[in-house]
Amino acid sequence: MTKEESYPQNEPEFNTALSLSLVIFGFNGIELQVLTVPSSFSPFKGALILPSRYLRAKDELLLSARKLFEGLVGEQNEITIEQLRAFGGVYRHPTGRVINVPHYALVKKVDFNHGKWSELGLKWHSAKMVPDLAYDHNEIVDYALERIKRRVKRRPVGFHLLGEEFTLGQLQNLYESALGKKFDRRNFRKKLFNTTLIIDLESESDGRENGQKKGSKLYKFNSEAYNKMKIQGYDFLF
Amino acid sequence: MTKEESYPQNEPEFNTALSLSLVIFGFNGIELQVLTVPSSFSPFKGALILPSRYLRAKDELLLSARKLFEGLVGEQNEITIEQLRAFGGVYRHPTGRVINVPHYALVKKVDFNHGKWSELGLKWHSAKMVPDLAYDHNEIVDYALERIKRRVKRRPVGFHLLGEEFTLGQLQNLYESALGKKFDRRNFRKKLFNTTLIIDLESESDGRENGQKKGSKLYKFNSEAYNKMKIQGYDFLF
DNA sequence: TCAAAAGTGTTCGGGATACACCCATGT
DNA sequence: ACATGGGTGTATCCCGAACACTTTTGA
Numbered sequence: 001m002t003k004e005e006s007y008p009q010n011e012p013e014f015n016t017a018l019s020l021s022l023v024i025f026g027f028n029g030i031e032l033q034v035l036t037v038p039s040s041f042s043p044f045k046g047a048l049i050l051p052s053r054y055l056r057a058k059d060e061l062l063l064s065a066r067k068l069f070e071g072l073v074g075e076q077n078e079i080t081i082e083q084l085r086a087f088g089g090v091y092r093h094p095t096g097r098v099i100n101v102p103h104y105a106l107v108k109k110v111d112f113n114h115g116k117w118s119e120l121g122l123k124w125h126s127a128k129m130v131p132d133l134a135y136d137h138n139e140i141v142d143y144a145l146e147r148i149k150r151r152v153k154r155r156p157v158g159f160h161l162l163g164e165e166f167t168l169g170q171l172q173n174l175y176e177s178a179l180g181k182k183f184d185r186r187n188f189r190k191k192l193f194n195t196t197l198i199i200d201l202e203s204e205s206d207g208r209e210n211g212q213k214k215g216s217k218l219y220k221f222n223s224e225a226y227n228k229m230k231i232q233g234y235d236f237l238f
Numbered sequence: 239m240t241k242e243e244s245y246p247q248n249e250p251e252f253n254t255a256l257s258l259s260l261v262i263f264g265f266n267g268i269e270l271q272v273l274t275v276p277s278s279f280s281p282f283k284g285a286l287i288l289p290s291r292y293l294r295a296k297d298e299l300l301l302s303a304r305k306l307f308e309g310l311v312g313e314q315n316e317i318t319i320e321q322l323r324a325f326g327g328v329y330r331h332p333t334g335r336v337i338n339v340p341h342y343a344l345v346k347k348v349d350f351n352h353g354k355w356s357e358l359g360l361k362w363h364s365a366k367m368v369p370d371l372a373y374d375h376n377e378i379v380d381y382a383l384e385r386i387k388r389r390v391k392r393r394p395v396g397f398h399l400l401g402e403e404f405t406l407g408q409l410q411n412l413y414e415s416a417l418g419k420k421f422d423r424r425n426f427r428k429k430l431f432n433t434t435l436i437i438d439l440e441s442e443s444d445g446r447e448n449g450q451k452k453g454s455k456l457y458k459f460n461s462e463a464y465n466k467m468k469i470q471g472y473d474f475l476f
Numbered sequence: 477t478c479a480a481a482a483g484t485g486t487t488c489g490g491g492a493t494a495c496a497c498c499c500a501t502g503t
Numbered sequence: 504a505c506a507t508g509g510g511t512g513t514a515t516c517c518c519g520a521a522c523a524c525t526t527t528t529g530a
Binding site: 167169214217 | 507508509510512525
């Protein structure tokens, strides 16, 4: 038995295409949302998909994900974007083997109802009710939801989904929506106030926006405290 | 501005090669280990790499990982194997774009010092001291170590690395080695006994193997209890 | 005899959980 | 008036962490 037979190292075949999809998470004050777009190419032209593109041989994965993201939502100073994993079902494309390397991104969802968006058909959906998507994109969304669940438990990613100012009610909605369970309001507050991650802005929301019925106090995220935590390897556990 | 310009969906190019590497974790009773092999192909012929192969257009990812794994360590009834993520640095291969989709696997390390292994040059290394590997395989190992750390905290994966019978000292060594920290022996035992995951075998190891100096009690893994936990979504937190 | 690992209980503190009532506002 | 969400404090329990001595055996 030669080495070549027994240990199957072999030569590469350059016959696969690479695509990259984004699971873009947003938050409307009530629940977690995911962004879709109608496909403008065959196959599945017109069907809903995740924002996606095919990569060229020189395209770095994370860089391409960033560019795709920024092409859609514009430049943001702090973007959270992370690879999920490779999805390589052999059935994915009729012409040949396509490997998709989806990433997820978190976006502070402020005023994205521009003309460009409606023109392209971009649309938010409740993460609990994502419609049928083409390819294996529903599987990708499910995987992304599991990932975000785990991330949210460990790091205060939630803040990347909220605007600069937010109420504790919104923050709690976000956690409940991402983790799929309810928290006691008093305990939730206690927990947050025991960290140094929250700054009281001493002002009140007018109660008009985002599913509130009443004004409430506004807070912002303490990014210095957060950065300190990042260095030391914190524990933030929901 | 047309759709094609503003939203960059495009056509695929089938010009990428796919490879798959395995980070195979073993445990020798003292510390966590990783398996390497000398490369038998250019580039980097002779350099140490992770066990790897190039995929054909029809090869499913996970299936190929299993086959590669079984080709090396033989069939096992319970294998733990999971994709890490895609590694797509454009520099990875001189001939063209290669995407590697490494997986990690856990193996109960029993008697793998066969002729085939030494012939191929397979070798275990302490996870803390993995030598320089070709390509980006060190980066992959580091990533796998992070993953295993997280997994070990949440699920009793450790058991997949131990033989049928083990001592609590070995189990503790495994956790300490995987997580990179020490535990108090009494607290560690308490924690384990409070679960139902451990069965007392009422017998003693002779103390001769695997870095022991003294005989100690043997235990085995309670797989029924484990399966029940899996269904209900357990908490197992180190 | 010395070094190294196995075995064994108790105490303390902090964090998670459970729980109820009043207030403000918009419908 | 009523429904919806905002705001607030206390008691309990469990788990994690800290901590020391004796025994066995091989070197």
